[in-house]
Amino acid sequence: MLTIICPVYNEEKYIGNVLEFFVNAKPDEKELLIIDGGSTDRTVEIVSEWIENHKNIRLLHNRNKYVPFALNLAIRNSQGDPIIRLDAHTIYEEDYFLKILETFEKTNADVVGGPMRKIGKTVFQKAISYATTSVFGIGDSKIHKTDYNGESDHVYLGAWRRKLFDEIGLFDERLIRNQDDEFHYRAKSFGKKIYLSSDIKSYYYPRNSFSALFKQYFQYGFYKPLVLQKIRSEIKIRHLIPGIFSLYIITLPLLLFLSKFFLIPLLIYFFLDLIFTLKSSKGFGESLAIILIYPTIHLAYGIGFVLGLLKIFKKTSFENSNK
Structure with missing residues (x-):
């Protein structure tokens, strides 16, 4: 049975x-x-x-x-x-x-x-379906x-x-x-x-909405560090890139005070976003959604991942201080 x-x-x-x-x-x-x-x-x-x-x-x-x-x-x-x-x-x-x-x-x-x-x-669901199965969207899974x-x-x-x-x-x-x-x-x-x-x-x-998509990928990112802490053999570069990118975006205003060259990674990102959107060969409405979905899932996952790491770090520091 x-x-x-x-x-x-x-x-x-x-x-x-x-x-x-x-x-x-x-x-x-x-x-x-x-x-x-x-x-x-x-x-x-x-x-x-x-x-x-x-x-x-x-x-x-x-x-x-x-x-x-x-x-x-x-x-x-x-x-x-x-x-x-x-x-x-x-x-x-x-x-x-x-x-x-x-x-x-x-x-x-x-x-x-x-x-x-x-x-x-x-149209929005179809755009998500494309973006979250492309290499630029979620990596080579x-x-x-x-x-x-x-x-x-x-x-x-x-x-x-x-x-x-x-x-x-x-x-x-x-x-x-x-x-x-x-x-x-x-x-x-x-x-x-x-x-x-x-x-x-x-x-x-x-x-079927940007807010629901952001919440979903934020939670994916937030709990991923705990998963990888338990099973460290499964740490892959695709798990880390969104967190690094999110930290870069958050600190970009400060970085630009140091040098305008720090704007280059963001320009490269938008170029890749545009290339993979055009590669989809979708209609205008779906393409417009796709080009916005990529940064939504990357930033949502990345911010969640960083906050998940901070939670583990705080818990570890607290436990060590009480030994």
Whole structure:
């Protein structure tokens, strides 16, 4: 039997798609655990209606609200193997579960999953989909390569063998964001095999406003230092560049007092921003969004990363002073 888990919070617009997909997808022998983080809309009501007709759907209540608590609660209260995570804002191919099982069988991996395929209904979402999969946007990460097949340090959402949690532990509940990154990095550090298959297909709808996008990437950046502190072998240059760039932007007014040459890196950045935007060959509206999305995600992630580092530094200094 498969265990399917899905953390939710105020997902009345999307939860029906998840429930319908689960009921119709093969194989039949499976259970779905919806973990609600205190929704104030009709999410719980909708799930409860489906439970009346489908006894393999269960609703759990996550008093701690955040995703890592929801994942751990579901894992502890589930029975199946493997355990597969779903996201309410994602659309899945009808053979999604079957391809996961097939990949486990073919690769003998501990973790499997597909790439992060981003799609959009609005011009802004389409712009994010392009910008956050380009090399200039997020670096050379395998999870964004839709035709890649092979071992990876990460997969989108993920499917896990149950024994893995006994061997390396559950999700780190300190991480409101990046808990999946840390778990997969930890698995890799234990010598576990993570396999990314392009046959496992799903489609994710990104944020639909600059404020929501900034908040998302700020949180990614803020919690990344804690992840890298735990799993230092996974530190990569792409994790550090946004923080360096943000520090440069913050200190630029002071630097310009010293020399006008400090303006050159900013000019190079805007040139690259323009080049990668034009390379997209999108219409005017989408291109205008793309050229603004690049600095938004870079500065949001970078500022978050710097503040995350400062938090770790302060905590370490406090602990050392009390020894």
